[in-house]
Amino acid sequence: QQSKLNSFLWTIKRDPPSYFFGTIHVPYTRVWEFIPENSKKAFQQSHIVYFELDLTDPYTISALTSCQLLPQGENLQDVLPRDIYHRLKQHLEYVKLMMPSWMTPDQRGKGLYADYLFNAIAGNWERKRPVWVMLMVNSLTEVDIKSRGVPVLDLYLAQEAERLRKQTGAVEKVEEQCHPLNGLNFSQV
Numbered sequence: 310q311q312s313k314l315n316s317f318l319w320t321i322k323r324d325p326p327s328y329f330f331g332t333i334h335v336p337y338t339r340v341w342e343f344i345p346e347n348s349k350k351a352f353q354q355s356h357i358v359y360f361e362l363d364l365t366d367p368y369t370i371s372a373l374t375s376c377q378l379l380p381q382g383e384n385l386q387d388v389l390p391r392d393i394y395h396r397l398k399q400h401l402e403y404v405k406l407m408m409p410s411w412m413t414p415d416q417r418g419k420g421l422y423a424d425y426l427f428n429a430i431a432g433n434w435e436r437k438r439p440v441w442v443m444l445m446v447n448s449l450t451e452v453d454i455k456s457r458g459v460p461v462l463d464l465y466l467a468q469e470a471e472r473l474r475k476q477t478g479a480v481e482k483v484e485e486q487c488h489p490l491n492g493l494n495f496s497q498v
Contacts (some may be wrong), residue, residue, distance in 0.1 A: 318348040328355065337454040337465035358470045362486065363479040365467050376487035377441040378433075385435045385442060388495070397442070401431055404449045413452040421458055430457075440490050440498045 317331040318371050328351040333340070352358070379388065386394050408423040416426075430449060434442055460468060471478050 318345070318351060320351075325394075328352075328490065332361075332462045332466070334461045334463060336459040337462040339456070340462060341465075352466065352469075353473075355475065357476040357478070358466070359478045359480050360463055361469055361479065361481055362463075363467070363477065364464045365471060365477075366479075368484055369479070372483040373487070376483060376491065377437045379436055379438055383436075385437065385439070389439060397446070398441050400446065401434065404431070407451070407453060408472055409453045413455050419458060426457055438491060439495060443498055453485070469484055482483075 319329040321327040321329065330348055330351070362373075379385070385397075389397070405423075405427050408427050412421065412423055412426070431445060434445065437445070467477060
């Protein structure tokens with residue numbers, strides 16, 4: 310069946326060859342078995358690997374966190390219609406209540422606690438811009454919570470590249486991802 314799968318791998322014919330591989334932001338364990346061998350082989354044979362963003366760089370993570378925030382002095386309650394804000398607040402209270410039952414024994418065995426996980430995902434939510442809150446809420450499902458602690462495919466490949474001592478880099482800066490999302494108006498969000 311491997312040969313029938315679309316690998317999302319493009320080869321740039323040069324010497325040595327270059328490859329372009331399309332990834333998605335999901336836990337790698339959900340897709341790893343479906344990634345064809347030609348893609349895995351191209352990764353193994355590559356000496357230099359570029360990612361969308363450098364998710365192993367603390368500056369990248371810090372900049373991603375900062376870009377999600379509303380301007381100083383503003384809170385989500387100030388920019389959302391009152392009814393949506395209250396529904397959101399109730400939903401987050403529900404998620405926080407349900408989270409312990411959504412966690413796996415394996416997560417608990419690794420020392421992940423529901424309160425810690427909730428705060429890691431939703432902490433400071435009242436200071437975030439609506440678009441980032443929407444993305445956060447979309448990731449607060451039972452299925453997504455059960456896979457927390459497993460790196461997304463991009464991060465897994467970046468960690469593998471580091472482990473294999475490959476040279477790595479990024480093709481985008483955080484600002485190139487943040488500004489378009491932050492530029493959406495409320496009706497678009």
